[in-house]
Amino acid sequence: SYELTQPLSVSVALGQTAKITCGGNNVETKTVHWYQQKPGQAPVLVIYRDTNRPSGIPDRFSGSNSGSTATLTVSRVQAGDEADYYCQVWDSSTVVFGGGTKVIVL
Amino acid sequence: QVQLQESGPGLVKPSQTLSLTCTVSGGSVSSGSYYWSWIRQPPGKGLEWIGYAHYTGNTDYNASLKSRVTMSVDTTKKQFSLKLRSVTAADTAMYYCVGSYCTSSCSMDVWGKGTTVTVSS
Numbered sequence: 148s149y150e151l152t153q154p155l156s157v158s159v160a161l162g163q164t165a166k167i168t169c170g171g172n173n174v175e176t177k178t179v180h181w182y183q184q185k186p187g188q189a190p191v192l193v194i195y196r197d198t199n200r201p202s203g204i205p206d207r208f209s210g211s212n213s214g215s216t217a218t219l220t221v222s223r224v225q226a227g228d229e230a231d232y233y234c235q236v237w238d239s240s241t242v243v244f245g246g247g248t249k250v251i252v253l
Numbered sequence: 254q255v256q257l258q259e260s261g262p263g264l265v266k267p268s269q270t271l272s273l274t275c276t277v278s279g280g281s282v283s284s285g286s287y288y289w290s291w292i293r294q295p296p297g298k299g300l301e302w303i304g305y306a307h308y309t310g311n312t313d314y315n316a317s318l319k320s321r322v323t324m325s326v327d328t329t330k331k332q333f334s335l336k337l338r339s340v341t342a343a344d345t346a347m348y349y350c351v352g353s354y355c356t357s358s359c360s361m362d363v364w365g366k367g368t369t370v371t372v373s374s
Contacts, residue, residue: 148316178358182300189349189364190300196358233300237358240313242290242302 149238151245158251159224167248169217169234177236179217181210184231184247193232194219226252255280257350257365265344265372271337275350275365282331283308288353289326289333290361293346301346305353306333340372 152170159165169179179197182190192201194210197217207222221228229252234245261273275289282289290305304314306324314322318337326333337344348370352363 180358180360182361189367190361191364192360192362195354195360195362201362235300235361237355241315242292242305242353242359242361244300244302247299 148241149236149243151234151236151243153232153234153245153248155246156249156251158253159221160253161224161226163224165221165224165228165250167219167221167232167234167250169219169245170215171217171236173215174217174236175213175215177212177238179210179212180235181208181219182233182235183228184233186230190233221250224250224252228252255352255363257352257363259348259350259365259368261368261370263369263371265340265370266374267341267372268339271335271340271344271370271372273335273348273350273368273370275333275335277331277333277352280352282326282333283328286354286356288355288359289324290351290353290359291324291335292349292351292361293344294349294367295343295346303335303337305355305359342372344370345372346370 181194184190197212288305291303306312308326321338323336347367349367350365351361353359354362
């Protein structure tokens with residue numbers, strides 16, 4: 148079965164840029180979606196189809212997918228961006244999530 | 254704006270069947286591109302897709318749970334449901350109902366707030 152690999156945690160200083168990676172076999176050939184989950188809340192879709200932001204998601208959130216790694220970039224990080232982030236793909240009629248990355252804002 | 258609300262028992266005994274329902278408001282459960290998923294999250298762990306159901310009756314399940322899962326959509330009630338048989342403590346989790354937009358890929362667009370299910374005698 149397909150697997151997605153994410154770092155357990157990423158630390159970033161307030162106002163700086165956080166990059167969260169998502170690796171998988173030929174992931175650049177798949178469509179990647181990203182979710183943000185704050186403590187005690189349901190996940191929220193923040194990037195769909197590699198690079199697209201749903202309405203209401205700040206343009207500080209951006210995505211890319213190339214060179215065997217998908218990346219979620221959060222620019223000008225705020226305290227409220229501290230959360231768990233999950234990548235997800237659709238593979239062989241199955242929804243697959245990465246293990247999640249905790250973003251810690253310093 | 255589609256909204257989802259889970260309902261069902263918060264406590265299930267081992268070996269019994271976990272049954273949850275999700276009520277859809279603000280939109281149609283019969284949308285062609287929307288598949289209605291269940292996703293769970295054990296305490297302190299990541300997200301696990303359980304499966305989805307389409308209003309046409311089409312379903313797909315996580316291979317690891319397939320033998321114990323049944324999902325369906327009731328268009329008249331604007332609800333979809335999950336049944337998970339023969340539960341154990343490992344099925345203790347937060348369960349989310351999710352609207353999945355599926356074309357060439359599926360994104361989990363709309364999430365319910367989640368409901369906690371504990372498996373314990």
